[in-house]
Amino acid sequence: MKGTMCGLVKESAAPGKFVYHTDLPIPQINDDEVLIKIHCTAVCGTDLHIMDWDKWSQARIKPPLIPGHETAGDIVEVGKDVRDRKVGDRVSCETHIPCNRCWFCKNGLPHICKDVKLFGVTENGAFAEYAKIRADSTFLLDDDISYETACLFEPMGAGVHGAESAEVAGKTVLVSGCGPIGLTAISASKTFGAKLVIACDLVDERLETAREMGADVVLNSGKCNLVEEIQKLTDGIGVDAAIDITGAEPAISASLRCVRAAGRLVCVGLPTKNVTLDLTNDLIYREVEMTGVSGRKIWDTWTDFETVMKGPYYKLDKVIGRRFALKEFDKALEAIQSGVPGKMILYPWKEPLEV
Ligand SMILES: [Zn+2]
Ligand SMILES: [Zn+2]
Structure with missing residues (x-):
């Protein structure tokens, strides 16, 4: 497709906001790609980290870049080698674009591919009217899934993957951190049959939402001794599994101590610096397992999120914050910085601020 489009651009290798352009070329697709x-x-x-130009961004991004990776839309063009996608298909996108050649890709682990490319990070992404991506990195949407739900498959998938890695069925589970991904981990844990889900956070409002999305017990970890409370709730044993969404050292350390001996701690949130833990006492002597999850499993987590989303615990309106036109990105940023809960959704084709 020829022509120009609007979009946001990270212009240079330095801290700075994305800049709105109206004359970007529409991406030209390769034979194995689709245009959305x-x-x-x-x-x-991640988009905020890209603006801040942190070490993670510096190691991966070569500006100019169109960021944005949690997206949904319609296929409007398919490359000539693409067999199983057609114009008009509604899709969402997997950020991890695997190489399909390395040992991990060949052994069923493409989400941790050694040579993974990242949509909206190493490749141009979706803060624009159009985006291109390899066809096999798109996920076909059922008719009853809204675009807004669909653009949340990618971020919420990390919460679903966290609950899966914690093997929550029949278990007592602690979810630490009740932002949108934590809320998803909570509703996923309930959907997958956890016996007791305890949610903790520092903000009471977020804990109320956690309760509405399935948490059986909520604890404000800033106002109680979390480890002691967990002991009381579990007959002095500790939880079978904990899922950390915060990436914050004090929270990870507390979660590790909340897990029972021979239990499991799953880390989903990304610490921005090295973390110090008492491995001798909290992990080794107690034979605790500690693991991480990197985004979603391809495509297991996506289909499992459909189950969670259509189940009784998931509440989309609790996970979405506000909606903005793409050109009003700065207002979305202000909302995030002022602590408005939930995901901010940007519409490239809408002129005014909607909600
Ligand atoms: Zn690979
Ligand atoms: Zn993301």
Whole structure:
């Protein structure tokens, strides 16, 4: 497709906001790619890191870049080698674009591919009217899934993957951190049959939402001794599994101590610096397992999120914050910085601020 489009651009290798352009070329697709007319794209913490130009961004991004990776839209063009996608298909996108050649890809682990490319990070993404991506990195949407729900598959998938890695069925589970991904981990844990889900956070409002999305017990870890409370709730044993969404050292350390001996701690949240833990006493002597999850499993987590989303615990309106036109990105940023809960959704084709 020829022509120009609007979009946001990270212009240089330095801290700085994305700049709105109206004359970007529409991406030209390769034979194995599709062109997507973007319906909406959610803002991710990663986008904020890209603006801040932290070490993670410096190691991966070569500006100019169109960021944005949590998206949904309609396929408007397919490359000539693409067999199983067609014009008009509604899709969402997997951020991890695997090489399909390395040992990990060949052994069923493409989400931790050694040579993974990242949509909206190493490749141009979806804060624009159109985006291109390899066809096998798109996920076909059922008719009853809204675009807004669909653009949340990618971020929420990390929460679903966390609950899966914690093997929550029949278990007592602690979810630490009740932002949108934590809320998803909570509703996923309930959907997958956890016996007791305890949620903790520092903000009471977020804990109320956690309760509405399935948490059986909520604890404000800033106002109680979390480890002691967990002991009381579990007959002095500790939880079978804990899922950390915060990435914050004090929270990870507390979660590790909340897990029972021979239990499991799953880390989902990304610490921005090295973390110190008492491995001798909290992990080794107690034979605790500690593991991480990197985004979603391809495509297991996606289909499992459909189950969670259509189940009794998941509440989309609790996970979405506000909606903005793409050109009003700064207002979305202000909302995030002022602590408005939930994901901010950007619409490239809408002129005014909607909600
Ligand atoms: Zn993201
Ligand atoms: Zn690979």
